[in-house]
Amino acid sequence: MSSLELKDASLLRGDCFIAGEWRNAASGKVITVTNPATGAQVGVVPSLSAIETREAIDGANAALPAWSARTGKERAAILRRWFEIIMANQDDLAAIMTAEQGKPLAESRGEIAYAASYIEWFAEEAKRIYGDTIPGFSADRRIVVLKQPIGVCAAITPWNFPAAMITRKAGPALAAGCTMVVKPASQTPLSALALCVLAERAGVPAGVLSCVTGSAREIGGELTANPIVRKLSFTGSTEVGKVLLKQCADTVKRTSMELGGNAPFIVFDDADLDAAVEGAIASKYRNAGQTCVCANRLFAQAGIYDAFVEKLSRRVATLRVADGASEGAEIGPLIDEAALSKVEELIEDAVGRGGRVTVGGKRHALGRTYFEPTVIAGATPEMDIFREEIFGPVAPVIRFDGEAEAIRLANSTQYGLAAYFYGRDISRVWRVAEALEFGIVGINQGLISTEVAPFGGMKESGNGREGSKYGIEDYLELKYLCMGI
Numbered sequence: 021m022s023s024l025e026l027k028d029a030s031l032l033r034g035d036c037f038i039a040g041e042w043r044n045a046a047s048g049k050v051i052t053v054t055n056p057a058t059g060a061q062v063g064v065v066p067s068l069s070a071i072e073t074r075e076a077i078d079g080a081n082a083a084l085p086a087w088s089a090r091t092g093k094e095r096a097a098i099l100r101r102w103f104e105i106i107m108a109n110q111d112d113l114a115a116i117m118t119a120e121q122g123k124p125l126a127e128s129r130g131e132i133a134y135a136a137s138y139i140e141w142f143a144e145e146a147k148r149i150y151g152d153t154i155p156g157f158s159a160d161r162r163i164v165v166l167k168q169p170i171g172v173c174a175a176i177t178p179w180n181f182p183a184a185m186i187t188r189k190a191g192p193a194l195a196a197g198c199t200m201v202v203k204p205a206s207q208t209p210l211s212a213l214a215l216c217v218l219a220e221r222a223g224v225p226a227g228v229l230s231c232v233t234g235s236a237r238e239i240g241g242e243l244t245a246n247p248i249v250r251k252l253s254f255t256g257s258t259e260v261g262k263v264l265l266k267q268c269a270d271t272v273k274r275t276s277m278e279l280g281g282n283a284p285f286i287v288f289d290d291a292d293l294d295a296a297v298e299g300a301i302a303s304k305y306r307n308a309g310q311t312c313v314c315a316n317r318l319f320a321q322a323g324i325y326d327a328f329v330e331k332l333s334r335r336v337a338t339l340r341v342a343d344g345a346s347e348g349a350e351i352g353p354l355i356d357e358a359a360l361s362k363v364e365e366l367i368e369d370a371v372g373r374g375g376r377v378t379v380g381g382k383r384h385a386l387g388r389t390y391f392e393p394t395v396i397a398g399a400t401p402e403m404d405i406f407r408e409e410i411f412g413p414v415a416p417v418i419r420f421d422g423e424a425e426a427i428r429l430a431n432s433t434q435y436g437l438a439a440y441f442y443g444r445d446i447s448r449v450w451r452v453a454e455a456l457e458f459g460i461v462g463i464n465q466g467l468i469s470t471e472v473a474p475f476g477g478m479k480e481s482g483n484g485r486e487g488s489k490y491g492i493e494d495y496l497e498l499k500y501l502c503m504g505i
């Protein structure tokens with residue numbers, strides 16, 4: 021169905037995985053998946069409805085008693101196999117990802133390893149779901165706290181990390197003894213289905229993990245309204261997250277929301293400027309700027325402002341824009357025309373308000389949805405780009421004078437996911453780290469993503485934490501037993 025060359029062609033599915041069966045839509049409707057770098061069709065997947073979604077939920081419910089009754093060690097062994105099989109198929113999975121999402125192959129390979137790391141981590145955590153004993157409030161009482169799986173869970177995931185956002189949810193869910201129905205983004209469903217192929221091969225029992233592709237409203241409507249689903253984990257825009265939170269209210273579901281960001285990246289006068297530039301490149305231009313933890317607003321202190329802008333611009337000019345599948349590509353195309361238009365509008369507004377493009381600033385000569393990596397000097401809080409999630413390879417740099425001003429500007433957003441700052445004064449490092457209203461803070465560090473640390477935001481960036489020892493708690497209920505003796 022596609023010209024994609026894989027070592028194992030069976031990873032590329034055109035059907036969905038529901039309660040252990042590979043199925044097409046009863047309606048026969050499909051969604052076409054295209055390569056943003058070329059416009060070529062990569063594959064088709066079923067456009068499922070609420071009916072098939074309900075069947076997937078029923079399948080997850082049927083599988084729940086046996087899966088949750090297994091010991092943590094048994095679940096761990098299956099998850100460990102899944103991790104190993106994902107890594108054994110890293111090249112093919114990366115090729116599928118680049119074809120449907122556009123990111124450079126090196127980044128796709130990195131994302132597959134990152135995705136697998138969540139399965140590995142939570143395979144290990146499956147064995148460590150400890151409860152508590154609490155000293156009784158009287159001599160004839162004993163108090164014990166159990167941790168039990170929440171039950172059937174749903175996940176709705178975005179196109180920017182087609183594999184890792186699934187494993188970051190399915191890993192802890194399955195480790196905890198929950199079952200899960202996943203709805204991947206319509207632009208990148210093939211990576212999700214390939215992960216299901218490998219889960220099945222690893223021995224994940226039928227119904228424990230299902231994947232439904234199709235209309236977001238219909239599938240999302242069922243996942244949020246169905247009372248069997250006890251938890252929804254979502255990664256995507258704040259706008260859709262708010263809709264889903266409202267929809268989940270009727271059945272009072274537990275939720276984990278990993279929503280938009282507007283990360284500040286602050287460079288103080290005493291920073292190592294070369295390190296700050298490399299950190300900015302890693303944080304801002306990864307995945308062509310399409311991540312929720314990408315630096316969105318760069319702040320440089322007055323003493324180093326000009327030097328930072330100059331060094332950053334020179335480095336950005338060296339970034340190689342190309343089809344993600346080609347050797348040495350560093351910046352691939354944006355996901356679609358809408359993303360490109362948004363970036364253009366933000367730049368137009370910034371320039372109209374006095375911003376100066378030092379490098380890039382326009383559509384790339386390669387055409388399609390390629391955009392030149394861009395730096396805008398003289399950015400200010402009045403610009404739209406200061407408030408909005410850019411989701412593209414554009415770095416606005418704002419000048420500031422003092423520490424208090426930097427903190428005030430950094431915090432002046434409804435988002436609170438990731439923040440970064442560079443500086444060497446140890447007292448200031450502590451002050452700034454404590455004052456930033458963000459769930460993740462990179463200090464002299466532009467890359468913060470790892471399965472061993474808690475990922476998640478404050479304010480309108482969401483709730484819950486993914487990864488780390490905390491991540492599994494989002495899939496567990498506490499039950500307190502009070503025993504009279």
Ligand SMILES: NC(=O)C1=CN([C@@H]2O[C@H](COP(=O)(O)OP(=O)(O)OC[C@H]3O[C@@H](n4cnc5c(N)ncnc54)[C@H](OP(=O)(O)O)[C@@H]3O)[C@@H](O)[C@H]2O)C=CC1
Pocket residue numbers: 176177178179180203204205206207234235236237239240241255256257258260261263264278279280281311312409410411
């Ligand atoms: N925090 C993050 O990591 C992300 C943030 N974003 C931000 O959001 C902007 C828009 O991106 P976009 O792809 O539209 O993000 P969305 O939030 O629209 O999409 C994320 C996921 O939600 C699904 N979805 C969309 N609408 C509904 C709905 N009403 N009910 C249930 N599920 C729904 C999508 O399905 P479908 O694909 O079928 O529409 C997809 O699976 C980006 O420019 C960026 O600013 C985007 C992606 C990730």
Ligand SMILES: O=C(O)CCCC(=O)O
Pocket residue numbers: 178180181184185255256310311312313469475
């Ligand atoms: O952008 C996102 O959707 C979050 C994933 C990024 C990461 O884990 O680093």
